[in-house]
Amino acid sequence: MVSCARAGVDASRTGPCPNPFPQTSMNPQDSSLHFAQPLWILAGVAACVCVALLFVRFDRRREADLAKLVHPRFRLRLLEGFSPRLRNLKRVLWLLALLLLFIAVARPQKGYEWRDVKRKGIDILFAVDTSRSMLAEDLSPNRLERARLGILDFVGKLEGDRVGLIPFAGSAFALCPLTLDYEAFRESLNAIDTDLIPRQGTDLA
Numbered sequence: 001m002v003s004c005a006r007a008g009v010d011a012s013r014t015g016p017c018p019n020p021f022p023q024t025s026m027n028p029q030d031s032s033l034h035f036a037q038p039l040w041i042l043a044g045v046a047a048c049v050c051v052a053l054l055f056v057r058f059d060r061r062r063e064a065d066l067a068k069l070v071h072p073r074f075r076l077r078l079l080e081g082f083s084p085r086l087r088n089l090k091r092v093l094w095l096l097a098l099l100l101l102f103i104a105v106a107r108p109q110k111g112y113e114w115r116d117v118k119r120k121g122i123d124i125l126f127a128v129d130t131s132r133s134m135l136a137e138d139l140s141p142n143r144l145e146r147a148r149l150g151i152l153d154f155v156g157k158l159e160g161d162r163v164g165l166i167p168f169a170g171s172a173f174a175l176c177p178l179t180l181d182y183e184a185f186r187e188s189l190n191a192i193d194t195d196l197i198p199r200q201g202t203d204l205a
Contacts, residue, residue: 036107044102048095055091121161123178126151131169131201132194148189155182167192170199 035041128151134144155163163185165176175196176188 033108033110035103036109038106040102040106044099044106047102048099051095051098052091121159123162123164124158125164125166125178126189127166127168127172128189128192129169130167130192130194130196135194144192144194148192151189152186155185158182165189165192167196169194169197170201171197173197 128144128147130144134147135142139146160180162178162180163176163182164174164178165185165188166172167175175192176185179185
């Protein structure tokens with residue numbers, strides 16, 4: 001058995017939400033560019049420096065290997081068609097792309113806007129029978145699971161309403177107080193079973 005009780009509109013939660021910003025005009029500092037996680041920019045600069053040092057080390061090692069294997073007289077002929085300027089341009093573009101990636105992760109933000117949000121809702125308490133009679137399979141898979149699925153489907157359509165959960169058998173208690181946290185409510189609902197209340201019976205008092 002499942003009972004559902006609805007309370008009237010909660011006046012304390014009706015009307016515009018308080019503005020988190022002071023009621024002052026926006027100044028140039030408010031609209032300046034800032035980053036939600038600026039440490040990522042420092043990490044990006046450090047990564048670019050490390051990659052650049054790796055490029056320098058690679059070039060020096062390659063020059064040393066060429067000096068050992070190729071006579072200086074034939075080096076220009078061997079490197080014919082190779083453009084150091086084009087190679088360096090590609091590397092600069094790679095470093096720039098890497099830095100921009102870290103800047104994106106740092107989440108650049110600029111300014112804010114004020115919005116008046118009106119919210120109203122009702123309080124809904126679900127009372128669920130957890131006695132062993134709910135294991136009857138006259139409803140598939142059983143009464144308790146069918147009640148659970150029905151409540152989950154109902155809560156999935158709510159928005160801005162507080163919900164609570166009261167399991168009962170030989171006694172009753174509030175397993176989930178009234179809350180707007182639907183995920184916490186679902187976890188509480190999934191936790192109920194016929195062993196939750198040892199004393200059997202049907203007492204909703």
